[in-house]
Amino acid sequence: MTSIIVNVANAVRIGREVLADIWSPPPEVDYLRWAEDNIVFSKRESPFPGRYNRDLFPYFDEILRALSPADPCRIVTVAKSAQLGGTVVANIFTLGSIDMDPGDILYVHPTENNAQRWSKMKLVPMLRGTTALAKVFPQKNRDGLDSVLYKERLDGRGAIQISGANSAASLSQVSMARQVQDDLSKWETNSAGDPEKQADSRSRGYEFAKILKISTPLVMPGCRITRNFEDGSQEHFYVPCPHCEHMQTLEWENMLSNLDEARPEDAHFTCIECGCTIEEHHRAEIARKGEWRAHNPSAKRHHRSFHLWSVISALQSWERIAREWLSAKGDPASEQTFLNDTVGRAYVAAGEAPPWEALRDRGAESSYPVGRIPAGGIVLTMGIDCQGDRVEWQVVAFGRDFRRYVVEFGVIPGHISDKTCQERLDGMLKQQWVNSYGRKIGLDKVAIDGNAYTEEVWEWAKKHPSFLLVMVRGSNTDSAPLTQRVKKERNTKTGKLLRYSKRFYNFNASVLKMALYRNVAKTDPLDRGYVAFPRGLEDEYYRELTAERRVPKKRKDGFVEYKWHKDDTVDNEALDTMNQAEVAAILYGIRSLPDAIWDRLEAEREVPVPDQQLDFEDGLFASTAPPQKPAQPPAEAEPEATPTAKPRHQRKRWRSYT
Secondary structure: OOOOOOOOOOHHHHHHHHHHHHHOOOOOOOHHHHHHHHOEEOOOOOOOOEEOOOOOOHHHHHHHHHHOOOOOOOEEEEEEOOOOOHHHHHHHHHHHHHHHOOOEEEEEEOOHHHHHHHHHHHHHHHHHHOHHHHOOOOOOOOOOOEEOOEEEOOOOOOEEEEEEOOOOHHHOOOOOOEEEEEOHHHOOOEOOEOHHHHHHHOOOOOOOOEEEEEEOOOEEOOOHHHHHHHHOOOEEEEEEOOOOOOEEOOOHHHHHHOOOOOOHHHOOEEOOOOOOEEOHHHHHHHHHOOEEEEOOHHHOOOEEEEEEOHHHOOOOOHHHHHHHHHHHOOOHHHHHHHHHHHHOOOEEOOOOOOOHHHHHHHHHOOOOEOOOEOOOOOEEEEEEEEOOOEEEEEEEEEOHHHOEEEEEEEEEEOOOOOHHHHHHHHHHHHOEEEEOOOOEEEOOEEEEEOOOOHHHHHHHHOOOOOOOEEEEEEEOOOOOOOEEEOOOOEOOOOOOEOHHHHHEEEEEHHHHHHHHHHHOOOOOOOOOOOEEOOEOOOHHHHHHHOOEEEEEEEOOOOOEEEEEEEOOOOOOHHHHHHHHHHHHHHHHOOOOOOHHHHHHHHHHHOOOOOOOOOOOOOHHHOOOOOOOOOOOOOOOOOOOOEOOEOOHHHHOOOOOOO
16 A cells, blocks of 8 residues: 655744744845955956955945945945046945845936946946846846846846936936936936936935935036035045054145155155155055044934045056146146046136226236237137127137237128128138237137037038138036037938038037136236237227126026026127137147147247347337238128117227228
8 A cells, every 4th residue: 555645834834934034134235245256357447457356445445334224324425536446336336236135226327328338338248247147137138128228137126227317207207225326516407407306306215225426526616526525424534644643634735735846756745743754655555544534424324425536546646646737737627627537626616707907907018919929829729709790700829838818809790601701701711910020820720609500600611621620619518528529410301411510519618718717817927827918909808708707597496507697788709709719729739739849839930030120129029020911801881780689890899800
């Protein structure tokens, strides 16, 4: 007889096992341990290939602990220098969470284009290269689990939603317990208002949410990451002096005060306690002994904020930091980049121009007259601005150390499409100006505003070589590149590629204005970035040059934006053409010309014309031979003004001929 064995479940035991599973605490979420076990850098990704090494990044330990559920804070802010490894922290937080404590994560970039690029170039290789995640994330899955902006685990336990802050739709209808707000300073308002508030609201339904805000600062007031840092615990990395062990932060001002410009390789700090020298070879040792200290400890429970800059990182030498400063010194636009990318600080904007009367008085005492190029002015550029009834232009000479010299400013009546106006502009491009040595110098580069009347501007511009003439348009956002070629644009009706996009450039008008207003305030002609004005410019020129200021504007949703505002009673073409002339100089290469090129240009242009005697009184600022003034075209009737638009050029008295 065959016996049958029946296994009967023990209900009491099963109940206890279920309760034990429910009551057992979840596994510890330890991002630091996970990074050591899973992150492996390739030679392409890092100068230190191999597994994640805590000794190379000791300052990240506490930041990763703050991101864990064990820390009660809801928001973690990291204001940092560029190329410091901040992306590594964000990636450890993102991938470690999806592995150790699966759930949905929102990763927000400034734009959808940034988001797509990060997904393809960073996220996908990391998912493939991380053993713990390679099997749970599908590759090219046809069920919608794997797209450029959405990555879902095969078991459905979590997903990564990748969004752009410029898209209000991508920041709606989702709820996320964790999120990363990357490059936060570059976020701009979208169609629904403030994207930061929109993103923050996506985690409102989770009591124990974690939001990582990380970015390099930009411009204050108005910098998002700086505002968040100040709202948080304001933690700084303190290191001991290698001689007396006094704890202190390594401040940029300390290095700057000890900097020998002739020997940047000797860049160092001085201990604030014992006065001994702290050198770069001490860095690894003192960084391992460093600790984070909060300057606003009352905020630690809710919002921890950290500041890091390049000096503590093994990714950048102190000599390179010193050389970057020496290269940027004196040019506000370059100084801003240095403070943002190297020191990790926001650049405090000069939103107000000096009084125009002070600039006028300085011009009245100038050593050179309008229409002449003074000594030091070597590269000659022109900016052109198009209005409905006139075209305005400005010629500026640029020299070493970012110095510039206004040469002339003028108005040509008529619209850019008028044949007569175009003929006069043609003449301007061929014109030459006499320098202090009696030599005639032609234009090296010209930039014309292509934002308005684009097609008409192109019809004129295409007749001239692209190495001489380019079209430009300004962007008043603080985060835009200084100059950038316009992406290929197509006709909205025909779909055909617009030919002018090959010689069309965007430029950051906001940064150039801030830099100009800092530079025009300098009174020492030997200062880097000094701006010189000639005798003979009308008061209206100085009013126009200083017609704008950077002011806060409150939106209906309560968000405050900082925008450039023009005085409604004054034109601003002198400011616009100055920016365009500077863009022309940048595209010519003025910011990166080696000394050998400057030497060659000086040898060609700043030597007296043979057999010409310079006037003793004018010295190096004017030749005895007057400049050759081109013949004026025949007198023509002024175009009739429409009842709604009075021709403003009628009240401008400076040169309007070619």
